[in-house]
Amino acid sequence: MTSVDVEPGVTESAATPVIEARDLSRHFRVGRGFFSKQQLHAVDNVSFSIGRQEIVALAGESGSGKSTIARLLAGVYKPTGGEIFYQGRPMSSFKSRKDQLSYRGDVPMVFQDPFSSLNPAFRVSHGVLRSLKLHRPELTRQQRQDEAAQVIEAVGLTPAGDIMDRYPYELSGGQRQRIGFAQALAHKPKLILADEPVSMLDVSIRIGLLNLMAELRSSAGVSFLYITHDIASARYVADRLMIMYAGHIVETGPAESVLANPKHPYTDLLLGAVPDPRAPLSLGIEGDTGEPPKVVDPTPGCRFRWRCPLAIDRCHVETPVLRRLGENHEAACHVAEADAGVAG
Structure with a gap:
């Protein structure tokens, strides 16, 4: 697959954030009994921003916290700590129903499962028209149609009239997912949160959905947070890539820079599992060994240390923070070196 060309002016416009997360955390109480004090740290002290007309991919294994971030941005979960800023305004200040509806119209979600995201009892038009009635009440009935x-x-x-009259069971998985994007687009959104939107689709039709995201960025001026575990699709469509592991963002930067010159051992591990001829040569991490991450009441230190063959003593006692290791390229790793891959 080849990368989608960025439209002229996109890089400049992306400098102004649509949304920004600062030290964002979300913890869940786990354990037996109502008085359990154990906390699962799904997201911990995460900071990032998404610019205008920018596609940012958030990649990592299942359970890394990717979908939790999407639900925090969508307002489904409230942060345990930190703040989300939408166009410079803190999300915690959205108290009125009008503010909350406006925000959810500006930042809708497209879900993973195209088969359960549409109500089988209604025609395809129902969800789109309902979204328009809720988020754009100024439109007349004919204008909504x-x-x-x-x-x-x-x-x-196409033709739209024929599609609108069908029931969900009469559409393919790819068509249903396109209806999901249509429902989001009906709000005139600023940012679409796409949570694994192509993972349940056949490989042959995934490329069409990825191209659709790029086209909507150009034609409708919408930004995307594209959540995926598929590095190849992230490379294809994203301007920037964030790699997440055990609640932390461990590497971030321009997609081609991160994938051509990974700084964090976990990124290298992900790349080693991708059958992509364009992927860089292995940096010496031969396999995935060690224990899974500890995210219930985690202790200080790198959460990847039990699986990392490059771990040093410092990794067990000090949690690494993101630091710049190249142009707009950051990694949270004690042993990574600037512009030289991962140090041994």
Whole structure:
């Protein structure tokens, strides 16, 4: 696969954040009994921003905290710590129903499962029209019909009238997922949170959905947080890539820079599992050994240390923070060296 070309001016416009997370954390109480004090640290002290007309991929294994971040940004979960800023305004200040509806219209989600995201009892048009009625009440009934047809055509489903009259079971998985994007697009969003939107689709139709994201970025001016465990698809569509492990962002930077010159051992491990001829040569990490991450009441130190063959004593006592190791390229690793891959 080849990377999607960034439209002229996108890099400049991306400098202004649509959304920004500062020291964002989300912990869940676990353990037996109501009075249990054990805490699962799903997300810990995460900071990042997403610019205008920018596609940012968040990649990592299952359980790394990716979907928790999406639900924090969507307002499904409240942060345990830190703050989310939307266009410079703290999300915690959105108290009124009007503010919350406006935000959820600006930052909708597209979910992983195209088969359960649509109500089988209603025609395809129902979800799109309902979104328009809720988030754009100024539209008349006829205007809602016209807008629904427009957004359905915008996601590549034609003729729109025929598609709108169908029931979900009459559509393929790829068509259903496009309807999910149409429902999000109906809000005139600023940022779409796409949580593993192609993982349940056949490989043959994934590329169409990834191209759709790039097209919507160009035509509708929308940004994306693309959550995935698939490094190859992240390389194909993303401007920037964030690698997440055990609640921490361990590496971030331009997608090509991170994948061509990984700084963190975990990124190298992910790349080693991808059958991609463009992936860099192995940096000496021969396999995945050691214990899974400890995220219930974790102790200080790198959470990857039990699986990392490059771990030193410092990794067991001090939690690494993101530091710059190249142009706009950061990694949270004690042994990583600037512009030289991962040090041995």
